[in-house]
Amino acid sequence: MALSAAKLKVGDVHSARLVDDLKRTQIVQYAGASGDYNPLHTDEIFTTKVAGYPAVFAHGMLTMGMTGRMLTDLVGDARLTKYGVRFTSQVWPGDTLDSTATVTEVADGIAKFDVSTKNQNGVEVLSGYAEARVDP
Known part of the structure; x- marks a missing residue:
């Protein structure tokens, strides 16, 4: 079911656990999937x-x-219209990552979000923004 503008309010926060105890294997698998074998990661x-x-x-x-x-x-799928981030700290094997999206604006069928991902110590490792089409 698609997200509805009528159900969103500025300040609403959605949180999710992205990974619990990131494994080196996951990092190497990403290297293989992306083709990025930079030795700093592998x-x-x-x-x-x-x-x-x-x-x-x-x-x-x-x-x-x-x-x-x-x-x-x-x-929902195929609804993001903008997504940009800044990497603010490194993510290490063993890290647990939690992410939040905070609604900053809802207008004209578009919802805007501030996005933040933090590790288990509360250190922000990613900050950014997103915009998505929403139903009325």
């Missing part, structure tokens, strides 16, 4: 010994994709 030795990070970390686009799924679960 090679522990390179990432820790050469690049100086504590571990491999998730692709930003993996976090964006999981957050996008939360949005389409909310508004």
